[in-house]
Amino acid sequence: MTLEELERLIKLAAFAQQAALEIMNFINNKREQGGKTKDEILDHAQQANDEARKIIEAL
Amino acid sequence: MLRQKKLTSVGLVLILCFSTMSFKCGGEDRARQLAKIEDDISQAQIGIATLLTQAKVDNTISEVDMETLKYYLLRVNTANAKAIEATRKIGVDGNIDQDRQTELLSAISMVSDALVQLNNAGQLRIKDPKKRLAFNALVLTMQGAISTAVVLLVRKEK
Numbered sequence: 001m002t003l004e005e006l007e008r009l010i011k012l013a014a015f016a017q018q019a020a021l022e023i024m025n026f027i028n029n030k031r032e033q034g035g036k037t038k039d040e041i042l043d044h045a046q047q048a049n050d051e052a053r054k055i056i057e058a059l
Numbered sequence: 060m061l062r063q064k065k066l067t068s069v070g071l072v073l074i075l076c077f078s079t080m081s082f083k084c085g086g087e088d089r090a091r092q093l094a095k096i097e098d099d100i101s102q103a104q105i106g107i108a109t110l111l112t113q114a115k116v117d118n119t120i121s122e123v124d125m126e127t128l129k130y131y132l133l134r135v136n137t138a139n140a141k142a143i144e145a146t147r148k149i150g151v152d153g154n155i156d157q158d159r160q161t162e163l164l165s166a167i168s169m170v171s172d173a174l175v176q177l178n179n180a181g182q183l184r185i186k187d188p189k190k191r192l193a194f195n196a197l198v199l200t201m202q203g204a205i206s207t208a209v210v211l212l213v214r215k216e217k
Contacts, residue, residue: 041091041095042143050095051105055109058112059078
């Protein structure tokens with residue numbers, strides 16, 4: 001194998017890795033949290049925390 | 060011989076790629092689990108606040124007792140808000156560096172500390188047995204969530 005061929009192979013592998021990462025992230029994001037990403041779950045947590053605060057302050 | 064060398068090279072590159080990929084996926088999963096824990100803690104707070112509201116309506120809790128519980132519940136709320144803020148700072152790769160880990164452990168520790176005091180106060184001040192049972196269940200939920208968060212944060216990534 002020449003150096004150019006090896007370089008080309010590494011570039012192809014890097015591209016394949018990136019594509020695989022995107023696919024894995026997509027699959028992970030469609031898991032038990034009903035397809036929510038980390039930030040979507042955090043937004044929900046924040047809203048619920050704020051709602052809790054309102055109820056607590058009204059006690 | 061040349062073909063065998065090519066196949067070996069391809070195989071080695073692919074192994075390297077997949078090893079890196081599994082490491083990155085583990086990090087993102089950890090961040091999502093932390094987010095879910097904080098969501099669970101938020102939901103449990105709503106549960107406790109709702110049952111205390113009912114206790115106020117039923118007149119089964121004094122004003123003094125209510126103020127004490129309200130104080131500790133607000134501390135849990137504030138600490139959880141800090142934990143949510145810290146988790147939000149975790150990047151898309153899910154990597155939790157030393158500073159982020161310290162910040163998250165500190166916030167989780169604050170939630171835990173406030174929860175212990177809330178639990179102690181609740182045992183003494185919530186007189187209605189059904190409400191106390193519901194309170195215990197919600198506190199247990201939060202305690203379990205906190206334990207999971209600590210394990211997630213101190214666990215070393217492979």
